[in-house]
Amino acid sequence: MSVAARPQLSHLRALESEAIHVMREVAAEFERPVLLFSGGKDSIVLLRLAEKAFRPAPFPFPLMHVDTGHNFPEVIEYRDRRVAELGERLIVANVQDSIDSGRAVEETGPRASRNRLQTVTLLDAIAEHGFDAAFGGARRDEERARAKERIMSFRDDFGQWDPKNQRPELWNLYNGRIHKGEHARVFPLSNWTELDVWEYIDQECLEVPHIYFAHERKVFERDGMLYAWREGTELIEGEEIFEETVRYRTVGDMSCTGGVRSHAATLEEVVLEIAATRITERGETRADDRVSEAAMEDRKKAGYF
Amino acid sequence: MTLDLLRFTTAGSVDDGKSTLIGRLLYDSKQVFEDQLEHVAQASERRGGEGALDLALLTDGLRAEREQGITIDVAYRYFATARRRFIIADCPGHRQYTRNMVTGASTADVSVVLIDARRGVLEQSRRHAFISALLGIPEMVVAINKMDLVDYSQERFEELVEEFEGFAHRLNGVKQISYIPMSALDGDNVVERSQRMPWYDGLVLLEHLEQVEVAYDHPNEKPARFPVQWVIRPSGAAGGEDYRGYAGQLASGGLRRGDEVAVLPGGARTRIAAIDTYDGELEEAMAPMSFALRLEDELDISRGELICHPDEAPSVGRALEADVCWMTDEPLRTGSRYLLKQTSRNATTVIDAIEDLVNVHTLERAPAPQELTLNDIGRVHLRTSVPLVFDPYASNRRTGSFILIDEASNRTVGAGMIAAAA
Numbered sequence: 001m002s003v004a005a006r007p008q009l010s011h012l013r014a015l016e017s018e019a020i021h022v023m024r025e026v027a028a029e030f031e032r033p034v035l036l037f038s039g040g041k042d043s044i045v046l047l048r049l050a051e052k053a054f055r056p057a058p059f060p061f062p063l064m065h066v067d068t069g070h071n072f073p074e075v076i077e078y079r080d081r082r083v084a085e086l087g088e089r090l091i092v093a094n095v096q097d098s099i100d101s102g103r104a105v106e107e108t109g110p111r112a113s114r115n116r117l118q119t120v121t122l123l124d125a126i127a128e129h130g131f132d133a134a135f136g137g138a139r140r141d142e143e144r145a146r147a148k149e150r151i152m153s154f155r156d157d158f159g160q161w162d163p164k165n166q167r168p169e170l171w172n173l174y175n176g177r178i179h180k181g182e183h184a185r186v187f188p189l190s191n192w193t194e195l196d197v198w199e200y201i202d203q204e205c206l207e208v209p210h211i212y213f214a215h216e217r218k219v220f221e222r223d224g225m226l227y228a229w230r231e232g233t234e235l236i237e238g239e240e241i242f243e244e245t246v247r248y249r250t251v252g253d254m255s256c257t258g259g260v261r262s263h264a265a266t267l268e269e270v271v272l273e274i275a276a277t278r279i280t281e282r283g284e285t286r287a288d289d290r291v292s293e294a295a296m297e298d299r300k301k302a303g304y305f
Numbered sequence: 306m307t308l309d310l311l312r313f314t315t316a317g318s319v320d321d322g323k324s325t326l327i328g329r330l331l332y333d334s335k336q337v338f339e340d341q342l343e344h345v346a347q348a349s350e351r352r353g354g355e356g357a358l359d360l361a362l363l364t365d366g367l368r369a370e371r372e373q374g375i376t377i378d379v380a381y382r383y384f385a386t387a388r389r390r391f392i393i394a395d396c397p398g399h400r401q402y403t404r405n406m407v408t409g410a411s412t413a414d415v416s417v418v419l420i421d422a423r424r425g426v427l428e429q430s431r432r433h434a435f436i437s438a439l440l441g442i443p444e445m446v447v448a449i450n451k452m453d454l455v456d457y458s459q460e461r462f463e464e465l466v467e468e469f470e471g472f473a474h475r476l477n478g479v480k481q482i483s484y485i486p487m488s489a490l491d492g493d494n495v496v497e498r499s500q501r502m503p504w505y506d507g508l509v510l511l512e513h514l515e516q517v518e519v520a521y522d523h524p525n526e527k528p529a530r531f532p533v534q535w536v537i538r539p540s541g542a543a544g545g546e547d548y549r550g551y552a553g554q555l556a557s558g559g560l561r562r563g564d565e566v567a568v569l570p571g572g573a574r575t576r577i578a579a580i581d582t583y584d585g586e587l588e589e590a591m592a593p594m595s596f597a598l599r600l601e602d603e604l605d606i607s608r609g610e611l612i613c614h615p616d617e618a619p620s621v622g623r624a625l626e627a628d629v630c631w632m633t634d635e636p637l638r639t640g641s642r643y644l645l646k647q648t649s650r651n652a653t654t655v656i657d658a659i660e661d662l663v664n665v666h667t668l669e670r671a672p673a674p675q676e677l678t679l680n681d682i683g684r685v686h687l688r689t690s691v692p693l694v695f696d697p698y699a700s701n702r703r704t705g706s707f708i709l710i711d712e713a714s715n716r717t718v719g720a721g722m723i724a725a726a727a
Binding site: 009010014015018021024025028054055056058141147148166167168170171173175179190191279280283 | 310340341378379380381382383385390392404405407408412534535538539540548552554582583591593595608632644646647649702703706707715716
């Protein structure tokens with residue numbers, strides 16, 4: 001057969017098609033799905049995939065953001081604008097509410113972070129709204145424990161993940177059966193890499209929050225990472241605030257997400273930078289994964305994203 | 306950058322160098338990041354390595370795996386070259402081996418079977434080759450590893466090729482087998498051509514994986530199969546009140562606007578009015594694209610029905626023969642009831658008979674076993690509560706496969722490959 005007869009379905013189109021298939025399976029087989037939208041690049045891609053899967057109809061699920069109260073203001077502004085453009089419903093679950101009601105206890109000291117507390121708020125919100133499936137933007141290339149996670153991943157009635165006892169996942173046949181109180185986490189981007197995500201954002205001309213591009217910012221250095229300084233940040237002795245040109249590779253809570261020195265100011269430059277990088281995104285920017293060799297695995301077992 | 310996507314599977318245990326081989330592919334193709342390397346270097350040191358990086362540690366992700374030095378579950382790895390994007394399904398060899406190999410093989414286009422050059426074609430290599438063939442992977446690469454331990458001997462290589470060929474003629478469905486002598490530990494013939502085996506003039510592993518043509522390259526050679534997943538019906542004014550799109554992922558073949566189609570199992574006929582995507586209408590679509598069809602006639606079609614060309618229709622029936630791989634402790638017995646999921650269709654099924662049990666070492670089938678236990682593969686006869694629309698697995702992996710689910714625990718307990726209507 002001649003070369004011309006080969007289909008021109010790029011790897012991005014193949015990944016896109018797989019993700020759309022996953023989303024429609026969930027819509028069809030679960031009663032009350034929800035899509036977790038943080039305003040970060042991965043969940044921005046999820047929203048575009050949902051448009052591709054369900055338009056011209058509205059999404060058959062609401063969006064939800066677990067807000068630590070320490071998010072970048074630019075990202076929150078972007079989140080609300082994007083939701084309004086789509087005309088979809090957004091639920092905001094606040095970590096502050098969990099703290100106020102005594103469900104979660106705030107950490108103290110200069111290294112305090114609300115990262116762990118998000119799990120409480122997330123699981124409470126899932127229970128409160130009766131969600132039985134939650135789409136997340138996690139990818140298997142991000143982290144070693146995630147490399148073992150299923151596309152449709154079962155959570156017991158405590159929200160826990162049991163990595164040694166996962167359902168086998170064969171062909172493209174997903175077993176979405178659960179009992180009441182249990183739920184599934186669904187990761188349509190499982191097989192995407194960070195570079196795929198950026199190439200897709202570029203291909204689809206998706207807007208992303210400005211903090212993904214190089215900008216001047218007041219930062220301080222801690223544990224080899226550059227953190228954004230904001231009013232109220234407690235510094236440790238020896239730390240200084242200085243201006244630096246940075247961009248963010250991941251967008252999470254300000255208290256545990258570091259920026260990288262970069263001059264990549266356009267999508268094209270970001271794609272080139274990611275294609276050439278020698279450090280993983282979590283290794284470079286996330287303090288939460290540096291706690292131990294299995295930090296992510298431990299948080300995931302407890303019900304984290 | 307337009308790359309295609311190749312999925313391949315490996316299987317093996319700690320001893321035969323599988324993790325080292327994958328580590329080598331990632332490392333030599335520069336897909337290992339500095340912080341990952343640092344982790345591996347630290348872990349190698351803690352485990353008393355002699356200064357050399359233990360590349361196997363790159364692939365072991367869970368705490369229990371690193372503690373026990375074993376691989377528990379299928380792990381997925383990603384890398385790209387200038388020619389292709391790759392997904393590796395990396396299957397452990399010794400715990401839940403059959404279950405994991407079947408899972409990894411179910412989505413693979415190519416299977417890489419490892420052989421230890423010193424030890425010859427062992428049980429595990431045979432089992433992996435058999436499962437790869439049973440799961441319909443058309444391309445097999447036999448990686449004859451640890452050539453450094455047999456002095457890079459051409460004679461030994463040829464001996465092993467002959468031994469494998471003697472067994473491989475019993476593997477149905479494999480279109481091509483390629484043999485590559487290598488040493489993953491030193492990187493010979495994995496990404497870089499070995500200077501120590503000048504007698505080998507074939508492709509090195511990565512070149513082979515970049516160039517191999519797989520069934521995925523020719524989806525139009527198969528008949529069109531479009532299982533309906535979801536019906537898009539906007540309520541109210543949005544998008545037009547009359548809009549009704551049948552959404553799904555094309556499992557095989559191609560469809561064009563204007564084609565006459567049949568909707569199974571009912572058999573109603575109509576024509577394709579439009580092929581819709583978010584990015585606009587298409588004249589033509591091919592597998593594995595996801596899209597929505599609008600049809601000329603108003604038919605009441607729901608999830609689980611299948612759209613195809615009327616002259617190339619699949620089988621419709623409630624009685625099947627299938628090979629089942631059993632994946633749980635509680636055995637499969639005659640008379641047992643399960644939920645069955647095939648394409649986008651759900652049914653209840655009853656096992657009428659267990660015809661045979663495959664010995665994965667000799668490939669012989671022992672007739673009439675009492676039951677199938679964990680990791681067994683056997684031929685069963687089953688009946689379903691509603692008709693299924695299917696092809697034999699050997700001709701279509703998407704419409705010929707199903708999973709079995711336990712009604713009480715909701716666990717996935719079996720993987721099935723349809724042989725024929727019963």
